[in-house]
Amino acid sequence: MKPARFAYTAPDTVEGTLDALDRFGDEAKVLSGGQSLVPMMNFRLARPEVIVDIGRVGGLDGMSAANGTLTVGARVIHARLEVPAVTTPDGRREPLGGVLGSLLPEVARFVGHLPIRVRGTFGGSIAHADPAAEWCILARTLDAEMVALRRGGERAIPAADFFETVFTTALAPEELLVAVRLPILGDDWRAGFCEFSRRAGDFAVVAGMTAVRLEPATGAIAEARVGVGGVAGVPVRLGGAEATLVGETPGAELHAAAAETAAGEVDPVGDLHGSAAYRRDLVRAMVARALAQGAGASG
Amino acid sequence: MSWVGRSIRRVEDPALLCGAGTFVGDIGGAASARFVRSPVASGLVRAVRGPAYTIADLDADEVGNIEAVLHRPDYVRLAQPLLARERVRYVGEPVAVVVGATAAEAEDLAEQVELDIEPLPAAVGLEAALAPGAPLVHPSESESNVMVAGEMATPGLAEALEGAHAIVELEITSGRQAALPLEARGSHAVTERFGGRTTLHASIQAPHMIRTVICDLLGMPEADLRVVAPDVGGAFGQKLPLAREDAVVVWLSRRLGRPVAWIEDRSENLMASWHSREQRYRLRAGFDASAHLEALQADVAANVGAWPCYPITWGVEPLMALAELPGPYTLEHYGVRSRGVASHTCPMSPYRGVSRPVITLALERLMDIAAARLGVDPVEIRRRNLQSDFPHTSPTGLRHDEGTYREAMEQAVSHVDLGAFRARQHAARAAGGPQPGIGICTFSERTGYGTPAFAARAMGVTPGYENVELSMDPSGYVTLRIGASPHGQGLETALSQIVADEVGTDPGRVRVVASDTDRTPYGWGSFASRAMVLAGGATYLAAQKLASQLGSLAAEVLEAAADDIVLADGRATVAGTSVGVEVAELARIAHHHTQRLPAGATPGLSAQAGYDPAGTFSNACHVAEVDVDPDTGGVSMRRFVVVEDAGRLINPMIADGQIRGGVAQGIANALLEEVVYDDDGNILTTSLMDYLPPTVAEIPDIEILHLETVSDATVTGAKGLGEGGTIGAPAAVLNAVNDALAHLGVELNEMPATPERVRAAVRAAAGRSPAGENDRSTQEAPVR
Ligand SMILES: Cc1cc2nc3c(=O)[nH]c(=O)nc-3n(C[C@H](O)[C@H](O)[C@H](O)COP(=O)(O)OP(=O)(O)OC[C@H]3O[C@@H](n4cnc5c(N)ncnc54)[C@H](O)[C@@H]3O)c2cc1C
Secondary structure: OOOOOOEEEOOOOHHHHHHHHHHHHHHEEEEOOOOOHHHHHHOOOOOOOEEEEOOOOOOOOOEEEEOOEEEEEOOOEHHHHHOOEEEOOOOOEEEOOHHHHHHHHHHHOOOOOHHHHOOOEHHHHHHHOOOOOHHHHHHHHOOOEEEEEEOOEEEEEEHHHHEEEOOEEOOOOOOEEEEEEEEOOOOOEEEEEEEEOOOOOOOOOEEEEEEEEEOOOOOOEEEEEEEEEOOOOOOEEOHHHHHHHOOOOOOHHHHHHHHHHHHHHOOOOOEOOEOHHHHHHHHHHHHHHHHHHHHHHHO | OOOOOOOOOOOOHHHHHOOOOOOHHHHOOOEEEEEEEOOOOOEEEEEEEOOOEOHHHHHHOOOOOEOOOEOOOOOOOOOEOOOOOOEEOOOOOEEEEEEEOOHHHHHHHHHHOEEEEEEOOOOOOHHHHHOOOOOOOOOOOOOOOEEEEEEEEOOOHHHHHHOOOEEEEEEEEEOEEEOOOOOOOEEEEEEOOOOOOEEEEEOOOOHHHHHHHHHHHHOOOHHHEEEEOOOOOOOOOOOOOOOHHHHHHHHHHHHHOOOEEEEOOHHHHHHHOOEEOOEEEEEEEEEOOOOOEEEEEEEEEEEEEOOOOOOOOOOHHHHHHHHHOOOOEOOOEEEEEEEEEEOOOOOEOOOOOOOHHHHHHHHHHHHHHHHHHHOOOHHHHHHHHEOOOOOEEOOOOOEEOOOOHHHHHHHHHHHHOHHHHHHHHHHHHHHOOOEEEEEEEEEEEEEOOOHHHHHOOOEOOOOOOEEEEEEEOOOOOEEEEEOOOOOOOOHHHHHHHHHHHHHOOOHHHEEEEOOEOOOOOOOOOOOOOOHHHHHHHHHHHHHHHHHHHHHHHHHHHHOOOHHHEEEEOOEEEEOOOOOEEEHHHHHHHHHHOHHHOOOOOOOOEEEEEEEOOOOEEEEEEEEEEEEEOOOOOOEEEEEEEEEEEOEOOOOHHHHHHHHHHHHHHHHHHHHOOOEOEOOOOOEOOOOOOOOOOOOHHHOOOEEEEEEOOOOOOOOOOEOOOOOHHHHHHHHHHHHHHHHHOHHHOOOOOEEOOOHHHHHHHHHHHHOOOOOOOOOOHHHHOOOO
16 A cells, blocks of 8 residues: 655646656656545556656646637646636636536536545546546547647647547657646537446446537427446447437437437446446436436526 | 433543544554465465565464364364465465565565465355365365354244244345454564563454463463553454464564564455455244244354454354344244355454344344235334343343333334325335335344353353452542453443442543553453443442442541441542541542551552453344435435433443444445455455445434333443444345335345345346346336
């Protein structure tokens, strides 16, 4: 339960961080809130030779909104998403509106416990890439973009490409995740999130998120996103369930049908906390409930 | 005014709450020992390479083997080495030990040790270990994995079953659990450079007994080992048996001539400390037409792991089940076979409640199932079967003193308002969604085990009595030295209340010294539900002796008759007068003016007493209310009610704390906590992400009501209650889960009732195929 030996550096700037990452390559690990990395080091499941602590780097903990997109700095702690607020170009802070503004708090409260939510960071969760992490499911479901910097370059990685497998992302060892871009979702969207965990604050056994855009004229579903975590090495989108929803009018029967499709199209691997069959049952329940929650929120 | 019966604040708490406690890990100044543990469940050790000490080093020093013995013909005797010799028998078994300057360095060193082990087939679960041809855990000593087997039957059992109006059959199983003290185990040994005396600080429950066994193993006189249990962060039975590691730490400190400490980490604790309660009961019960339980036949098997524990042995779970299964009911005919089955898994120790949580689960599920079968209400079937004539002698010869089995149940049921609950349940069944359920559990808790109770077990050593020494110093303060070893229970506070009443002082003027073999009389420590009965009884008797010494002295000083002296509020007064003297002044006289003592009186003020009763039964009724989500199998606790009768309550707040903690552990056992091995014997639950104790969010408020039947079985009138919460809660919760889903035809008799098991039971009841085909349960229940 004590980490193997490591060297430690704590740069003050993004540039300094990128230099360190460049120098040490895959011997280095970024330390953000430490809520995943430190336990893994204590178990000696992670043995980085160099820790690059970004706790002193300024400018990574902002939240801003522009052109229908919310940009969340990598070092924004989970707790701030329980009451999401953005800084306007003229430096004022105002509550985040839109469907995303009400969805984020719904999701944030499921992330660990309060002491974890005030230390752990949004970017840390995304970079850690636990397949049941709420923020990873959200990023995948809403097609977020991850902004990565390396010495002399920046790129935006779509969620579909970012999560590769368990605890593995498209980030190169030299890259620093600096921000995540999320669609704010206009008033024509309905979003819901539901998860089942063994105890309060545990990682989800299965969690489901849904977001549907309604045709203003007909009330029919024009666009649908169904994402689940806890059934594969990465959070997954369920195209079958999405197709079931598109073109139809929301309602208990449609939700049940989409949930049934969802349960049928996942191919979970069983483990200690749930067999494949059980996880499939949970997918059905979580998707149905997330859809119902989204529909309820509209009324 | 009496101090006994008042909820005074615990003297133990300020230091603990301010982070000023001293646990083994706080002592410091020692090198760190780290154990290199077997990565396989079964295998032959070919070689150990690297910077480690092994059994060869212990052998060279002629260190002995642990012999945990029951003197029974059906018991397999073994000699257990302190580190694995030739064979490893479970994942986590200590094979070698390294010593580093820091814990991190010791972990680095441990990584360098190479274990060359030839893996062998392992017997992991109960069925696997019992199967014909199963790999044997101790092939040289036994031809099967059955290590202890008890059997008994009352005459007429077979006829009674044959003639029964209804037979109810039932199999219940309990998953393997870990006691999970907040502080894991640990030890710290320092050997004096001259004279060679060793002081061991260890996180343990029974310092004197541990001193004896370590000295026996290392061949040293007990006078040369001081054992201290400093603050102990929970134990629950897991710190009662000898930890092999603690003995090795003493050996290391003597061999290396430097202080050595071992602080167990959470993974080690979950993997290689003691487990408990992996049991299976098959019951066949005969009821008459009016739902009286007449005859019960049971087959009990307990998976007791790879080694016995010293001194309780691995007989403790199966043999307790054998003796105590009839519980609080009046059945006449009883037959049982109960076996302890070795397997390639972590050994077992007693855990709060020992077998009784499972015994109670078996009986209370039986009562509910029989009630449904016979068309009787669950309350009514218990009413008809609970003991009400006392003393009651059970079919296994246990004598139950007076209790309030029925009264406790009636009070619990009226407190929860069963009628209102049923109305709410009816509405929820119609509406779908989460389903409310209620579960009742009535049980007895055998407490205050003294020597007679332990002697019946025929252990290699017989625990039992408790001794105390009480003295008053010249300032009039009282020091109480006890052989019991409290570790968080609040015993110091409660004993000071008993002393205060007898010698007419304030509990604030009483100091309790415990848990240090240099400073306390030999005793058995704190385990089972016995400290208040045993140490409390001995304290009461010693305090009476001290009071009588003070009375004689006051009589002399006040020139009155000793019988007329009243001790109260720090004064000795002649009854009916205002003539008196301060107790503190008497204390001065007894030490500093002994010329004023009666001729022949011993100078000073001190008394000692021992106490060793036969034992007594507490009783309680637990009622659990749950909500069960049929779609996910998730169970949430809504309400928990306890009506407890533990005789006279010395400090009701402390009693309530014991009940609350126990109930929380019982709920954890019922729903969450389970040690899981794969088929090869790899343990899968080695962190708190996988072994799931409840958080405060999973435990409801626990409502507690008391009955106080003062028993003549103990001198203080107090009965034990330390284990009751843990004993009753699992059955109450499982009965509630079953009640919630009864309309779906669910029967679930396995704990923990994990969401997956509950969901599987819902599916099984629906008779539908698994994994998404034609399952309509989601559609039936409106989504939230
Ligand atoms: C008891 C407990 C319960 C928890 N429950 C939940 C839960 O229910 N849901 C949940 O989602 N999480 C849970 N967590 C994890 C928690 O949310 C972590 O905060 C999160 O996973 C990681 O964020 P962090 O800032 O702590 O990152 P760290 O632990 O510091 O880092 C995690 C990983 O991300 C990398 N990394 C971090 N920041 C960057 C960056 N900017 N660029 C590149 N790489 C980076 C690190 O190198 C490391 O590999 C729990 C944790 C604990 C201890």
